[in-house]
Amino acid sequence: MRIAIASGKGGTGKTFVATNLFWLASEMGMECVLADCDAEEPNVAGFLPGDTESVTEVFQQVPVIDPNKCTFCGKCYDYCAYNAILYLPEKRWIQVLPDLCHDCGACSYACEAGAITEKPRLLGKVKRSAYGPRSRLTEGRSEVRVYSAVAVIKKAIHEAGNKKVTILDSPPGISCPFIATVDKADYVVLVSEPTPFGLHDLKLSVSTVQQIGKPFGVVINKAGPGNREMYEWLKEYDIPLLMEIPFDREIARIYSDGGLLSREHTSYREMFRRLLKQILHFQSV
Amino acid sequence: MKVAITSTGKELTSAPDRRFGRCKYFVIYDTERESVEFIENPKRDYNEGAGPASVQLVVSKGVEQIITGDPGGKAASIIDQLPVRLVRLEDGYRNIGEVIQFLKKNI
Numbered sequence: 077m078r079i080a081i082a083s084g085k086g087g088t089g090k091t092f093v094a095t096n097l098f099w100l101a102s103e104m105g106m107e108c109v110l111a112d113c114d115a116e117e118p119n120v121a122g123f124l125p126g127d128t129e130s131v132t133e134v135f136q137q138v139p140v141i142d143p144n145k146c147t148f149c150g151k152c153y154d155y156c157a158y159n160a161i162l163y164l165p166e167k168r169w170i171q172v173l174p175d176l177c178h179d180c181g182a183c184s185y186a187c188e189a190g191a192i193t194e195k196p197r198l199l200g201k202v203k204r205s206a207y208g209p210r211s212r213l214t215e216g217r218s219e220v221r222v223y224s225a226v227a228v229i230k231k232a233i234h235e236a237g238n239k240k241v242t243i244l245d246s247p248p249g250i251s252c253p254f255i256a257t258v259d260k261a262d263y264v265v266l267v268s269e270p271t272p273f274g275l276h277d278l279k280l281s282v283s284t285v286q287q288i289g290k291p292f293g294v295v296i297n298k299a300g301p302g303n304r305e306m307y308e309w310l311k312e313y314d315i316p317l318l319m320e321i322p323f324d325r326e327i328a329r330i331y332s333d334g335g336l337l338s339r340e341h342t343s344y345r346e347m348f349r350r351l352l353k354q355i356l357h358f359q360s361v
Numbered sequence: 362m363k364v365a366i367t368s369t370g371k372e373l374t375s376a377p378d379r380r381f382g383r384c385k386y387f388v389i390y391d392t393e394r395e396s397v398e399f400i401e402n403p404k405r406d407y408n409e410g411a412g413p414a415s416v417q418l419v420v421s422k423g424v425e426q427i428i429t430g431d432p433g434g435k436a437a438s439i440i441d442q443l444p445v446r447l448v449r450l451e452d453g454y455r456n457i458g459e460v461i462q463f464l465k466k467n468i
Binding site: 160163 | 417423
């Protein structure tokens with residue numbers, strides 16, 4: 077079962093929840109895997125150092141237009157749905173914009189002059205590591221200056237496979253990287269915090285997840301300060317509140333040391349165990 | 362010379378638009394003929410690449426100078442490579458008419 081741990085707002089505790097759930101499932105002897113899909117700044121390895129097994133490079137094919145062969149017919153430009161070709165026939169200027177290219181191949185297909193070839197461009201890397209005898213970690217890491225991390229995220233999820241407990245630590249926001257992660261999930265856990273900012277972004281992520289059509293529930297982290305608005309909103313829309321994690325200095329201390337709360341505190345371990353049980357139960361009903 | 366100015370509307374009284382790729386209108390002002398043309402920006406709702414597509418739109422109209430607030434990185438780097446001058450719109454111009462008046466005085 078693939079469980080995406082996501083949020084709209086950054087810094088709400090996605091990695092915190094993801095690493096604790098993974099550690100717990102692993103500890104309970106379940107076959108599990110955790111994919112760090114926050115490819116622009118992966119940090120799961122800071123909490124769960126695995127033994128590296130393999131590193132795979134992810135490439136994109138980028139078209140290259142030979143200006144000597146190009147007849148400036150404009151067909152590649154017409155075919156491109158992503159504005160990735162700049163075409164100025166009066167100036168005899170044609171240029172590929174690699175950041176906008178989605179590697180669809182339409183321009184190569186369109187070109188009748190044989191002016192378009194493709195060259196690979198490194199987008200990022202996916203690392204696979206072992207964590208104990210039965211558990212695995214995968215990590216997507218985007219190259220600096222690469223515009224979209226989506227291809228690397230998809231590869232990290234693919235490499236993770238689908239075990240009994242497959243946790244996808246999602247990137248923040250609700251744009252393409254988030255969607256690429258959540259789209260592969262059987263269940264989505266949205267981690268938020270009970271503040272006006274948290275609620276604003278939670279509403280956005282709930283509406284996105286509903287449009288994709290995934291079942292989901294909410295974890296409220298740093299509960300205590302803030303206000304009751306989020307609780308009332310969840311109640312009004314009948315959205316399940318899966319767990320509340322209190323605002324606790326001790327949690328922050330353990331986390332900032334790269335520790336795992338479930339490992340160090342039995343009471344919190346029990347909370348995460350109940351959360352895992354609720355999520356897994358969801359699949360069986 | 363043709364100059365493109367980004368505008369929020371299609372009147373000389375419209376305020377300049379500080380956005381480039383997602384501006385509402387392009388005003389194409391011809392400094393020799395002193396003619397003014399308003400073009401609605403068809404690229405402004407593109408998910409991605411509105412900036413580069415807008416460069417293509419105005420340059421294909423023969424524009425050699427673009428007056429706007431702050432184009433994004435992709436558009437700026439393309440303008441840089443083309444024989445097109447980018448002029449940053451300073452604050453203080455209330456409408457397109459004032460920008461054109463300035464051009465008339467300074468060319």
